[in-house]
Amino acid sequence: MLGRLTPEAATPDATVLLQTRAVRAFGDGLVSVVLAAYLTMVGLSATEIGIVIAATLLGSAALTLYVGLRANTYRRQRLLRLMSLLMVATGIGFAVFVDFWPLALVGLIGTLNPSGGDVSAFLPTEQAVLPSTVPDSQRTALFARYGLVGILIAALGAGLAGIPEAAAGPLGISEATALRSVFVVYAVLGGIVFFRYRRLSNNIERSDGAPPTALGPSRRTVYRLAALFSLDSFGGGFTITAILVLWLQLRFELSLALTGAVFFWAGLLAAGSQLLAPRIARRIGLIRTMAFTHLPANAFLISAAFVPTAALAVGCLLARAALSQMDVPARSSYVMAVVTPDERPAAASITSVPRSLAATLPPIAAGWMLSQTSFGWPLIAGGIIKIIYDLLLLAQFRHLRPPEEAPASPTTDSGAP
Incomplete structure (x- = not known):
């Protein structure tokens, strides 16, 4: 199947x-x-x-x-x-x-x-x-x-x-x-x-005669991407599912059953949206797909903190879910495209591991914020940080394109801005 x-x-x-x-x-x-x-x-x-x-x-x-x-x-x-x-x-x-x-x-x-x-x-x-x-x-x-x-x-x-x-x-x-x-x-x-x-x-094996190096000519590109992805993940740590569930319960007194239904549909929207990412990327490119779908998603996230009713807040969160995950396949595809084939395993891990570690501390801060007030300060903090990431990504990497967007462009740092 x-x-x-x-x-x-x-x-x-x-x-x-x-x-x-x-x-x-x-x-x-x-x-x-x-x-x-x-x-x-x-x-x-x-x-x-x-x-x-x-x-x-x-x-x-x-x-x-x-x-x-x-x-x-x-x-x-x-x-x-x-x-x-x-x-x-x-x-x-x-x-x-x-x-x-x-x-x-x-x-x-x-x-x-x-x-x-x-x-x-x-x-x-x-x-x-x-x-x-x-x-x-x-x-x-x-x-x-x-x-x-x-x-x-x-x-x-x-x-x-x-x-x-x-x-x-x-x-x-x-x-x-x-x-x-x-x-x-x-x-x-x-x-x-x-x-x-x-x-x-x-x-699937490494090409014959290729040097057994983890990162070579693309080292600088990978480290810059890892730093930016970590910033995105740091912002996301303020709005992990557990924090959003807690906020909805404190702010609007939503039941656990209703909250579970909200995130079930949010998950379906996020999953389905990934299939749209390739079509958008073919039209505007991978970097623009990552930034231009993320920016409105984060605007919806921040808006959810200000709306007065549970229905509007849930609507903002669902709208955000429909857009926020389109960057995932685009991000993975982009990283694999702008490094050499033998650098791909190292690039995948170096851009993934710091993201995981960056998301460990913000939930503590978000929990403290919600212990002081039920207002959605974690949503605002997370949304602003993630918008900064989107703008930095667009500014730093819009000229470094994968082969299918610019066949003549190099796949090493020489093409980076």
Whole structure:
């Protein structure tokens, strides 16, 4: 079925990567919902749970960065299979251990992702391989489908996360045992991914004779992009879903059920909008797509803080959701286009990891703001920071174009402004 999602000229390797993305996304969505409840049931305190979750985030970021920088010293298919075996071991570790320190250690060195999104060690290698499976003209379309599959299947996994707990009573087992089965499923999914990776062809491997360097001529471009993407993520940290849910409850006293419905539809709008990104990019270019769709999205975000009614606030948030994720496939496609093929794994990790780390502190500040007043100061702060990012991105990179927009332009820093 996923083969139909790939662009027309895509190779079979693209289908395999969409399939592995879907399998991993299902596991990520499942465990992101179950993890905290499971750790509570096995006896961990709130502080210990926070440490385990922090360990999974930091460990995932460090492993992603390491894989990206070292990817050129391994065959890509072999590296992906090794990561899938680590996914199996991670699921088994969480299913077997119940004490704090072993769980924290497994979280630190494993592949578990409590955010539900794709911030994992698989990311730099898969994103580096994807551009080689389609012509340049279809690269953004493939990244859009890659993102769409991840969002929708992760949502499905999250939606099914309540089944084990509901089944505990009829099956006559404890809730902790039922939730433990989720990590067994996670391990099984790792095994499925392992065998799907074996279907990848040798075409995904690094070109013969290319120097095994992480970053070469595009180093400056990658670092500048990473800095800008981190600024965007820092702004986004003020408006993560948990903060927006809290704001809606404090400001308008929305019920949890109604708030959940709002973000369900917001997720669908965000997922569907990614399919529009390639069409817009073909008309105005990747950088303009990233900036020109983000700017109105952030205007809607700031507007939500000022409107007087819940209906208007929800309308602003839904309008923002319909626009705010169009930059995701454009961003991934752009990064892969403006570096050399052998720099792609490092570029993917270096532009992803700082973004994850930059989003860790703003929720603390946003929570403090909302403890002082129910007015939407976090929305304003996040929106302004993200608008600054949009303008800086447009100013600094509008002249550095990918091959399909300017075939004669170089793919190194020589084309940067």
